[in-house]
Amino acid sequence: MDTWSYKRRVHYYETDRMGVVHHSNYLRLVEEARLAWVEQNVMSYADIEKNGVVIPAISACGHFKNFLHYNDLFSVHVTLTKFNGVRFSFEYVIYNEEGTLIYEGTSEHCFVTYDGYHPISLKRKYPELYNKFAEQLNVRWLHSYSERGILLLIFGCISWALGTLYAKYRSSREEKVNAFAGSAWQMLFASGMFWLCAVINGDVREADLREVSVTSWLSLLYLVSFGSLLAYSAYVWLLKVRPAAEVGTHAYVNPFIAVLLGVFLGNEQVTFIQVSGLLVILLGVMLISRKRKAQ
Numbered sequence: 001m002d003t004w005s006y007k008r009r010v011h012y013y014e015t016d017r018m019g020v021v022h023h024s025n026y027l028r029l030v031e032e033a034r035l036a037w038v039e040q041n042v043m044s045y046a047d048i049e050k051n052g053v054v055i056p057a058i059s060a061c062g063h064f065k066n067f068l069h070y071n072d073l074f075s076v077h078v079t080l081t082k083f084n085g086v087r088f089s090f091e092y093v094i095y096n097e098e099g100t101l102i103y104e105g106t107s108e109h110c111f112v113t114y115d116g117y118h119p120i121s122l123k124r125k126y127p128e129l130y131n132k133f134a135e136q137l138n139v140r141w142l143h144s145y146s147e148r149g150i151l152l153l154i155f156g157c158i159s160w161a162l163g164t165l166y167a168k169y170r171s172s173r174e175e176k177v178n179a180f181a182g183s184a185w186q187m188l189f190a191s192g193m194f195w196l197c198a199v200i201n202g203d204v205r206e207a208d209l210r211e212v213s214v215t216s217w218l219s220l221l222y223l224v225s226f227g228s229l230l231a232y233s234a235y236v237w238l239l240k241v242r243p244a245a246e247v248g249t250h251a252y253v254n255p256f257i258a259v260l261l262g263v264f265l266g267n268e269q270v271t272f273i274q275v276s277g278l279l280v281i282l283l284g285v286m287l288i289s290r291k292r293k294a295q
Contacts, residue, residue: 166242
């Protein structure tokens with residue numbers, strides 16, 4: 001989401017003998033703003049604590065740029081910058097009424113149990129609370145990087161199409177290609193790129209394998225075995241024996257199957273627009289199949 005702001009005036013007791021807000025009070029100001037942000041965008045701290053969850057601070061730092069005086073109107077701009085279900089971070093910027101930069105700071109927090117203060121994963125134990133936090137971060141991220149993401153998706157689709165055509169019409173003719181070896185090299189390269197992106201983005205450093213559930217590990221094993229080794233090897237083999245346009249129809253069928261599995265196994269809700277999109281996909285696959293039969 002866009003940066004959210006919290007406004008009020010400086011109280012007299014927050015100033016010191018020099019007539020300016022004492023430096024220690026800036027942590028209080030950003031805490032007020034953070035509590036208001038959580039209450040407006042997620043739920044109140046009181047309701048969170050009723051679920052047996054408390055949110056201690058791990059770190060906080062700030063840089064003082066200017067002064068606030070008694071009765072000055074100021075605004076604290078709050079931005080959720082990171083969230084992984086175990087930890088989350090905020091950035092704060094304080095301006096006075098004239099728009100002068102007063103303070104810049106950050107804070108990091110975690111979720112722990114009220115009884116014993118043990119770290120917990122919201123995604124596993126409190127999915128509703130996890131989704132509310134994640135929604136705020138995802139909306140903000142999409143707003144900032146949507147154009148870049150769309151370009152990357154288009155580039156990915158073009159790359160996939162070019163790779164498919166190369167495997168079908170060039171490598172299969174000029175080289176003695178082993179379907180399993182070809183898929184292994186492609187998946188190895190893709191996994192290397194994923195790890196590189198994860199390291200650059202800081203995901204490896206923030207990951208906590210102890211918080212990964214058994215169900216998640218089994219799901220990963222299923223994806224590796226059936227979604228990658230079996231399915232992708234079959235795809236590469238089909239490219240050698242069937243037309244590329246016909247083999248490529250699996251990309252249209254995948255979303256249809258995914259939605260059906262989500263409805264029947266995950267109790268997900270399907271909107272009218274999604275149903276319309278599925279019908280368009282099926283119509284496209286049917287037209288391609290009829291064209292092949294006519295030829």
